[in-house]
Amino acid sequence: MKMIIAIVRPEKCQAVKDALKAKGVNGMTITHVVGRGTQAGIKFTNRIGDFLVDEIEKIKIEVVIEDDSNEECVIKTITDTANTGKPGDGRIIVVPVEKFLQIRS
Amino acid sequence: MKMIIAIVRPEKCQAVKDALKAKGVNGMTITHVVGRGTQAGIKFTNRIGDFLVDEIEKIKIEVVIEDDSNEECVIKTITDTANTGKPGDGRIIVVPVEKFLQIRS
């Protein structure tokens, strides 16, 4: 079992969710995060000009997949949907999972 | 060492915290997340009727346990406390941990 952690642009979140749903992947957990990477930062306006913020809002999507063979498919779906080709598109991290249980009984 | 990640209903968070404390588990990190799963979504009222939101607020509780033999106990405690039997009760994910250090020296 794997947990696929994708960090994507907020405006791509809906698209990724929809794309995953289309592939039959429903369960996921979403967190609002900020990140720093090769993307240098966003300029914000203040009273008299610009200033740089290096913490850029991102969305973290965590998907646990029970069947490891789905891994490639999920990664590809996310990559295809969230890719814009510009810095700041985000990353995908895969970590091993030992157990995945449903609380409801 | 393991990290036990529990995604539970917000209204169950306090109860889970209390139950874990009773079992001697104090340390934990809590994040506000939203999730999608078998629970279809919640209906919200707008000006003229209902609409569905598929991102439902959940609480993510992360507990690192240094002694692997505690794993079952923690999982059971969470499951017992957070279970309501209705869709949306949440999940538990267990991932391996290589190191767990205290920053304070």
Next chain:
Amino acid sequence: MKMIIAIVRPEKCQAVKDALKAKGVNGMTITHVVGRGTQAGIKFTNRIGDFLVDEIEKIKIEVVIEDDSNEECVIKTITDTANTGKPGDGRIIVVPVEKFLQIRS
């Protein structure tokens, strides 16, 4: 590959970010979390006195490192910067990572 998860005091976040940058570690993902640990809680003022809150605001910094030999360096940098010697300084968790991909192509 490893993911180093550091849970630090909010007021130390900037310093940790700067210190990591100085060591050449740019990429990271930051989440606002609350935590419970050996730190007993913070007293808050209300209308007529104090009351205790056991969920204390922390910052979670996640850094994926591709070269495992950097692990020690990153941990040391964080520990040195975020350490105040008082309860509540936080923890560092290291988990194994199987894949780390860039979405942008």
Next chain:
Amino acid sequence: MKMMTKITMAAVAIFAMVSVVLLSAPFSSADAGDVADVAGANISWVLVSSALVFIMVPGIALFYGGMLRKQSMTSMITQTLIAIGVMTIMWVAVGYSLAFSGDGAIIGNLSHVFLEGVTTTTTGSGISDAEFALFQMMFALVTAAIVLGACAERIRYTAMVWFLAIWSILVYAPMAHWVWGGGLFDQYLTVLDFAGGTVVHICAGVTGLALVAFAGRRSDRAFKTRAHNIPFAFLGCMFLWFGWFGFNGGSGLAADGVAVNAILVSQISAACAMMAWAAVQYLTVGRVGVLGMIAGGIAGLVAITPAAGYVGIWESMLIGTVGGILCYYSVSYIRNKTNVDDALDVFAVHGVGGIWGAIATGIFARPEMTGGISGLLYGGTNLFVGQIIAVIATIVFCFTVSYLIIWLLSKFMRVRCTEEEERIGQDLAEHGEPAYSM
């Protein structure tokens, strides 16, 4: 049960309709244009005051809502809105008439239902009956809204609609009649209540207490949470403070020296009470915050309310300072020593502050400002005794009747939220409308 609640709302709508049929007599504002100019300043000032009192209502919603956890914000706002809706309609329909017509000791009569015969014509420099009805209507709104803070996070929305509708007739209208409408207190006692210390504040505080007594405590989770949005609480308090200038300043119904005096002493009392609360909290806790200071300010405004037209500078400093200290210890006492879960300290601030204000009026009222009635300090005892009796009567009456109303209602509908609903919060459980989206 479900049926019951549906009827609730339908009734209100129908109710508005019925008025159309009921009333054939036209509203006589025919000669509105001919109003003598001499009254203009007073008309203008009381209109402004009415608007200022109105803005207190959203002030209460923000003041209270900001102090609750975020899962109860929408609920507090909807309940305030319903207070506006129900009280406006009830006041126009019967409230004004019951409060301000006839010579009955207990209650007025129905000669002005739907404001029939209440015209905009002025005589001399006084304001018209219609303007008086408008100004007084705003007081009814505010009183109802204050109540909501005590029993927050417990009473169901539909139950509150019914409660307020009935309460406006059985509690608020008689109270207004007794104090200002020539009823009980006017007939048998020497009582002074410049801007509504008894009618508004004691009445609201005690009503809140009755609801809390009936509904019991919240579950611990809601109880322990800290304020979710301090700026909203502050903003609400500022609306109250701002609106109070109209509340106290307009109560003389004229733009004259009495209004100036009322506003001046209100500002002073509020400032003193705020500083006094801060000082006590600083000495006790070692820290001061927004929540304490705004509570202190409100305590000072409540305390000066019945006296605002009858006392001067130094009395107002004293009334405010004592008011702030007294309310601080009341909050502290009720929270720590009793089992009463008065969520937003409505009784401790409005109730206790109002009682102190009423008594203070009995002590400090200056004969030259009251038209001859003297406070204890100036040798008068009638007033002092009158004030105390009035306070006791108000407490007993409001508590008993409010409790009876909610008890009676509970026989017909579910009044109390379940523990599950409480946990999730009324915003979601009752209204399906979280106050914020991420």
Next chain:
Amino acid sequence: MKMMTKITMAAVAIFAMVSVVLLSAPFSSADAGDVADVAGANISWVLVSSALVFIMVPGIALFYGGMLRKQSMTSMITQTLIAIGVMTIMWVAVGYSLAFSGDGAIIGNLSHVFLEGVTTTTTGSGISDAEFALFQMMFALVTAAIVLGACAERIRYTAMVWFLAIWSILVYAPMAHWVWGGGLFDQYLTVLDFAGGTVVHICAGVTGLALVAFAGRRSDRAFKTRAHNIPFAFLGCMFLWFGWFGFNGGSGLAADGVAVNAILVSQISAACAMMAWAAVQYLTVGRVGVLGMIAGGIAGLVAITPAAGYVGIWESMLIGTVGGILCYYSVSYIRNKTNVDDALDVFAVHGVGGIWGAIATGIFARPEMTGGISGLLYGGTNLFVGQIIAVIATIVFCFTVSYLIIWLLSKFMRVRCTEEEERIGQDLAEHGEPAYSM
């Protein structure tokens, strides 16, 4: 294209400068000090009313902004601010003159550009021309701000600057001239519009519709999001309600019985509409929330606006109740049955509410309150027919001209946000200024 937008802003600044050169004739308020005291009360009341109408503008920004997702809050606020800036300057420069001078049927003349010759001198008990210009200026601000809610999250900021500037001349000024300035409607029809049902509400609603018709729907993401901050929406509504006391109450331009009546019926109509909306929503959806109730309240205020000086209590209850129900179903219809993406239901509430109000005025106007003009109920048909023609004329005129303006603008600059910009939200894409930081 980039050039174009830069010129936009530069022009506005230059524009302010030019006035200095243009005008050598001094503003004659020389004798301001000599104003007869008899006018004081009216002067005071209309100044207060102007301030009250002003506070409606931030009210709109919060009301609308709170109902959007959080990525559009800054954008809604900047657009409202620009409405204040542009409309104030345009009104002073030419708007007032075009609306309120000369006998032209279609439009006034330029004899009062930059308020030349508009003095603060009063005669008798009436207010001065300068004060009238001030009061009316606030109406222009409010109307422009209301428009913004319909086409929210789509129109670019710079385009909006230009649109409002042109619209203020080609749409708003003629409308004000026709209804209040002795133009078209006054000359050829029997029309009553007490406080701006046609000029403000129908005009704003229809202009919004024209912009939506031109700009099309938002992408689904923005469309589906729920309100990001209910307390702001509530606060905004309360500012509107509070300000409306000046809006309707000041429209008689005097502190007299007419003002009292206007405020009283406004409060009643708003309360009835709010309760009616809540009742219908409760019966339909099974739940009531803040968003519904505040929309209901606004619907009631809109509906009573044209009638506030001409009807009494029971009519206001009827107008409000029907207004609330009507607007509820309009919102429901437009959202579910049409493809129109009127983001914040501007047409459904202000447009439909305004139309109902205008017709209701034609039905219920009491001859003794209008100076002899009778509504249908009192046997008059002229008025009823006049109101209906006025409504139709307003709709056709405002829609056509507004659409032409935005269409023309689109030939010179980019008017519509791209889908990418829409997704990120205008706050970031256009202003680089997120409304909240974590």
Next chain:
Amino acid sequence: MKMMTKITMAAVAIFAMVSVVLLSAPFSSADAGDVADVAGANISWVLVSSALVFIMVPGIALFYGGMLRKQSMTSMITQTLIAIGVMTIMWVAVGYSLAFSGDGAIIGNLSHVFLEGVTTTTTGSGISDAEFALFQMMFALVTAAIVLGACAERIRYTAMVWFLAIWSILVYAPMAHWVWGGGLFDQYLTVLDFAGGTVVHICAGVTGLALVAFAGRRSDRAFKTRAHNIPFAFLGCMFLWFGWFGFNGGSGLAADGVAVNAILVSQISAACAMMAWAAVQYLTVGRVGVLGMIAGGIAGLVAITPAAGYVGIWESMLIGTVGGILCYYSVSYIRNKTNVDDALDVFAVHGVGGIWGAIATGIFARPEMTGGISGLLYGGTNLFVGQIIAVIATIVFCFTVSYLIIWLLSKFMRVRCTEEEERIGQDLAEHGEPAYSM
């Protein structure tokens, strides 16, 4: 040290008490009811204006607080509340007396301490002394609150309490005396300051600068953070704008043409300044946002303040436009070229704007509006010279004395937050009260 701060608060409470003992002479509002009706309109208008000026104070708290990071919101609010408390009490106790009694050039006398002998009796159509004291009190509150923005996130709460108490006597009271109380400026110079350009804005801006000069810069972390809540900043600005109608409009102390003129030119100046700021920012940065526009609006209001009663339309357009541009470049200069950490640009907006306004008054004052005093444009040089001297005197005086006060205080208590406290934020470090809970 700890002791010291405890005494701080205790003293304030005791202080309120003492007044009771001190004052035996009754406050003579005995004949308040007999006020001649002729004054009614003015009484009403100045009361309204007082309320409007009051609402500026929470406006400042939200305006400033919204622009800080969220860890400083509670702190900004508490400091504003303390400004209300301290200034109200100090004004009543001695401030009014020092400012408005006696013929001293430097300072008034103590004949009206605790408003002794200040009655609500009116003569002719003027307002009473008590009402004047009330209106002026609100100005003292606003001035103190404005100061807080400059030195935000650095000065400790208890130190601020003491600073304001002393400053109200040593800086504010003399300033008010010189300009309005018949002191220095009145006696030796020709100076015009309609609504407080020097007393309020330059004074506040310079005082802020002195505090910043003493306390130094914040640590980088706080310095770099962006505004945490734009809607609050906007709302605060709107309260300021709204309140300014009373601030400028009430300063003529009558409901007459002067008031109308003052409000009209204020609105125009604010709109022009906002547009000018937006234009310059657009040309420089390529983008415009809420923070820029609201700063521009405030700049325009500040600039017109001293001139509001003495100039007409076109001058106000010019004053506003220049004010907006000037303040923009001042903010830009101070932020980028100096080492001064004026957190919320208080000096750049209120200081610079106020200076420009004072000079502009010297240039544009119309003899027919000032009772004969001519600006440079109309051939008068006395006024122009007087204004410049007054500005310089104000700057030197306020800076020196304010600096001395805070320097002196630092000998008795800890004035500055530590770097650690700054990092955590005053909300938590000082008040234990975070503004928001998740």
